[in-house]
Amino acid sequence: MIKFEHVSKTYPNGVKGLKDINLEIQDGEFIGIIGMSGAGKSTFIRTINRLNDITEGKLTVDGIEISKLKGQELRHYRRKVGMIFQSYNLVPRISVIKNVMSSLVPDMPFVRVLFGLFSKEEKVRALEALDRVSMLDKAFVRTDQLSGGQQQRVSLARTLTQNPSVLLADEPVAALDPVTAHEVMDDFKRINEELGQTVLINIHHVDLALEYSKRIIGIRAGAVVYDGPASEITSDILDLIYSKEEAK
Amino acid sequence: MSWYDKLFEAESYTLTNGKKVSQKFTRLPLIIMLFLIAITISVWVTGFSVVTLFTNFTGFWKLFGSMFPPNWSYFPKIWQPLLMTIQMSFIGSFFGALVALPFAILAANNVTNNRVINLTIRFILTVVRTIPTLVSALIATYIFGLGTFAGTIAIFLFSFSFVGKQLFEYIETVNMGAYEALVATGANPSRAFVTTILPQILPTYLSTSLFAFEGNVRYAAILGYVGAGGIGMILNEKIGWREFQSVGMILLAIFIAVIIIETVSQQLRKYLS
Amino acid sequence: MNKKLEAVLSKEPHRGLQYGITVIILLILLFSSTPALGGAHMTSKGFEIGRNILTGIFTPDTSLLFGLGDSGVMYLILQTIAIAFLGTLVGAIIAVPLSFISATNIVPKPVVVVTRFIIMAIRTVPSLVYGLMFIRVTGPGPFAGVMTLAIVSIGMISKLFIETIEDLDEGILESLDAFGSTLFQKIRYGVLPQLGPDFISILVYRFDMNLREATILGLVGAGGIGAPMIFALSAYHWHQVGAILIGLFVLVFVVEILSDKLRHKILRG
Numbered sequence: 022m023i024k025f026e027h028v029s030k031t032y033p034n035g036v037k038g039l040k041d042i043n044l045e046i047q048d049g050e051f052i053g054i055i056g057m058s059g060a061g062k063s064t065f066i067r068t069i070n071r072l073n074d075i076t077e078g079k080l081t082v083d084g085i086e087i088s089k090l091k092g093q094e095l096r097h098y099r100r101k102v103g104m105i106f107q108s109y110n111l112v113p114r115i116s117v118i119k120n121v122m123s124s125l126v127p128d129m130p131f132v133r134v135l136f137g138l139f140s141k142e143e144k145v146r147a148l149e150a151l152d153r154v155s156m157l158d159k160a161f162v163r164t165d166q167l168s169g170g171q172q173q174r175v176s177l178a179r180t181l182t183q184n185p186s187v188l189l190a191d192e193p194v195a196a197l198d199p200v201t202a203h204e205v206m207d208d209f210k211r212i213n214e215e216l217g218q219t220v221l222i223n224i225h226h227v228d229l230a231l232e233y234s235k236r237i238i239g240i241r242a243g244a245v246v247y248d249g250p251a252s253e254i255t256s257d258i259l260d261l262i263y264s265k266e267e268a269k
Numbered sequence: 270m271s272w273y274d275k276l277f278e279a280e281s282y283t284l285t286n287g288k289k290v291s292q293k294f295t296r297l298p299l300i301i302m303l304f305l306i307a308i309t310i311s312v313w314v315t316g317f318s319v320v321t322l323f324t325n326f327t328g329f330w331k332l333f334g335s336m337f338p339p340n341w342s343y344f345p346k347i348w349q350p351l352l353m354t355i356q357m358s359f360i361g362s363f364f365g366a367l368v369a370l371p372f373a374i375l376a377a378n379n380v381t382n383n384r385v386i387n388l389t390i391r392f393i394l395t396v397v398r399t400i401p402t403l404v405s406a407l408i409a410t411y412i413f414g415l416g417t418f419a420g421t422i423a424i425f426l427f428s429f430s431f432v433g434k435q436l437f438e439y440i441e442t443v444n445m446g447a448y449e450a451l452v453a454t455g456a457n458p459s460r461a462f463v464t465t466i467l468p469q470i471l472p473t474y475l476s477t478s479l480f481a482f483e484g485n486v487r488y489a490a491i492l493g494y495v496g497a498g499g500i501g502m503i504l505n506e507k508i509g510w511r512e513f514q515s516v517g518m519i520l521l522a523i524f525i526a527v528i529i530i531e532t533v534s535q536q537l538r539k540y541l542s
Numbered sequence: 543m544n545k546k547l548e549a550v551l552s553k554e555p556h557r558g559l560q561y562g563i564t565v566i567i568l569l570i571l572l573f574s575s576t577p578a579l580g581g582a583h584m585t586s587k588g589f590e591i592g593r594n595i596l597t598g599i600f601t602p603d604t605s606l607l608f609g610l611g612d613s614g615v616m617y618l619i620l621q622t623i624a625i626a627f628l629g630t631l632v633g634a635i636i637a638v639p640l641s642f643i644s645a646t647n648i649v650p651k652p653v654v655v656v657t658r659f660i661i662m663a664i665r666t667v668p669s670l671v672y673g674l675m676f677i678r679v680t681g682p683g684p685f686a687g688v689m690t691l692a693i694v695s696i697g698m699i700s701k702l703f704i705e706t707i708e709d710l711d712e713g714i715l716e717s718l719d720a721f722g723s724t725l726f727q728k729i730r731y732g733v734l735p736q737l738g739p740d741f742i743s744i745l746v747y748r749f750d751m752n753l754r755e756a757t758i759l760g761l762v763g764a765g766g767i768g769a770p771m772i773f774a775l776s777a778y779h780w781h782q783v784g785a786i787l788i789g790l791f792v793l794v795f796v797v798e799i800l801s802d803k804l805r806h807k808i809l810r811g
């Protein structure tokens with residue numbers, strides 16, 4: 022369970038990224054986070070695995086206050102919270118499977134890390150993750166030969182390989198065409214249903230968010246202005262989330 | 270590489286759902302082995318020795334140290350040959366680039382649609398480019414006599430082949446739409462070339478020529494070594510006479526000249542792109 | 543709309559003026575550079591030498607060209623390749639740390655200014671001067687050639703390495719961070735695999751250039767195919783000159799094709 026209590030985030034330059042967030046996320050939920058560009062969606066999602074630090078309030082995950090984690094503890098915590106980025110962030114000139122296996126590295130002993138020696142079992146684990154996103158046949162292909170959608174799936178497979186209990190995704194389909202975007206969203210949905218992982222996805226494309234998420238969090242100017250079932254979203258609510266004036 | 274895959278078996282993996290994939294045996298051991306062999310042969314052929322390097326390296330610093338402080342009073346005798354070097358580079362680069370333009374046009378198969386001409390011109394460019402500049406300078410001194418003219422010829426040949434190759438490769442990537450449209454309406458192909466393609470290639474052409482000029486100034490400094498004129502002549506002379514402080518002064522002068530020219534030329538190239 | 547048109551039109555004569563000035567400057571530079579054309583005294587002797595060299599190329603000394611002894615062209619080619627190969631390698635070993643401390647995304651700006659100045663200075667000294675300096679260390683021969691090429695390669699290798707380092711995709715490092723990697727793991731799995739292929743491709747390119755450089759090191763007694771060519775030229779042994787020039791041409795040509803292929807494979811897969 023992820024719990025935000027009066028969480029705020031002020032960037033060093035004074036910009037308020039998040040303002041007094043209070044909410045709870047149960048295990049296994051599928052949540053879409055919507056809002057205009059610059060509303061604070063990325064900031065929100067990145068605080069959950071501490072790519073951003075919060076400046077006020079308390080953020081607990083499974084009862085642990087994560088702003089207190091340091092060094093080894095923090096890295097350990099991050100193993101359980103997978104993150105997927107809009108830009109895939111794969112090393113282009115190595116094979117797909119090598120990219121996928123890189124998420125296993127933090128659990129490996131030094132010598133194997135140094136020489137890049139992966140066990141057969143680890144390879145199979147990576148291959149199974151690739152199979153889950155229908156990319157098994159591309160396992161030994163160089164990553165830069167894949168299309169954007171395929172790369173995003175590899176990125177998803179990399180995160181699955183680390184076997185996280187929470188999946189965070191920051192605009193994973195923003196760079197993809199509508200058909201591919203649906204395919205990747207289907208992958209997320211299937212993983213959420215089959216493996217029971219909590220999924221939080223930032224999407225600025227409302228239709229896609231409403232189609233896939235059960236719960237929607239609407240953010241405007243760093244504050245949560247809607248938090249409820251996707252089915253209860255009305256055009257008034259959308260107007261509120263996407264209206265231009267500053268929220269008071 | 271099929272022999273390699275026959276020699277070393279592919280690794281196969283079975284997933285829990287029964288699917289099977291196989292991966293070719295890694296090429297890494299082969300690459301590493303070839304690399305080590307290459308190093309061994311090279312060390313053996315060249316007599317390379319790390320031990321000698323470390324025990325004798327003081328010799329390098331001693332010679333380097335003897336260039337300091339540079340002999341300032343020598344400067345008045347430097348600027349003349351230095352200027353000559355720059356002049357050689359300029360003339361050579363200018364005419365090289367000028368002659369390269371028609372050659373590049375003839376070598377590009379989208380503008381000159383004749384395979385025989387394309388290949389002949391490319392062959393000429395390749396042959397000229399393959400001969401190292403210092404070698405062509407050396408040969409030029411035999412043909413034209415010692416002096417700057419031989420150096421200018423060598424620089425000319427290099428610029429010609431370098432700009433020619435870069436330019437024809439670039440011409441082959443330009444947008445042909447407007448040109449074809451004009452020719453289709455019955456316009457004279459050379460007129461069409463000037464109005465549609467030339468504007469597209471002009472910035473790259475000028476920028477490549479400038480780049481060649483930049484490199485040539487640096488390179489021209491050693492042409493004197495084979496008697497092809499310029500500052501290399503006095504450099505060679507002062508080294509021969511072991512007047513290392515004067516050598517230091519010459520190197521400093523080259524350094525400053527190169528920095529100035531590169532800075533100006535880089536600004537111009539930035540402006541062009 | 544009209545204003546836009548006018549703006550476009552008013553640009554036209556401006557361009558013309560620009561071209562005019564450029565041409566005038568070029569002409570002035572050109573005329574002031576004419577002294578460089580001086581000193582040409584192409585005599586009938588020069589003409590004859592030119593013809594002799596051509597004849598030599600078409601009737602090369604085949605025993606020199608195909609001979610397997612250590613004065614044959616084959617061995618000289620092997621030696622030249624070895625010099626270029628080791629020179630590139632040693633240059634790379636020096637250039638790698640130098641590049642990291644010259645990249646703006648790794649070290650602060652003032653350091654970069656200093657290190658780049660050093661690289662620039664190293665780059666300006668002509669290769670033959672280095673050749674002479676290294677002969678003091680290694681004695682004359684190919685070993686001096688290796689070291690000379692190593693030093694003259696540093697400038698270009700570092701310049702290209704720095705560009706690659708500054709182009710590092712930090713998103714990949716962020717991803718590695720996000721799944722709990724240590725600094726060492728990020729370098730090993732985020733930085734190395736990103737830089738590796740580019741670095742290797744740069745070195746292959748530089749090897750190609752070094753091979754050309756290696757052919758002239760003979761001038762200062764630093765080995766390679768250059769020295770025998772000078773001897774042959776000054777002794778008017780045209781058939782030998784022809785044999786060596788053919789060897790040189792084939793060597794440079796083949797290596798260029800191979801290195802282009804290899805780089806294509808590394809960069810495009």
Ligand SMILES: Nc1ncnc2c1ncn2[C@@H]1O[C@H](COP(=O)(O)OP(=O)(O)O)[C@@H](O)[C@H]1O
Nearest residue numbers: 032034036038057058059060061062063064065
């Ligand atoms: N590193 C940063 N430093 C300062 N301000 C930032 C930083 N990152 C984001 N911001 C600001 O925080 C606000 C929220 O940004 P972000 O979370 O990226 O929005 P979204 O993902 O919804 O587009 C924006 O006003 C943005 O300019």
Ligand SMILES: [Mg+2]
Nearest residue numbers: 059062063192
């Ligand atoms: Mg964002």
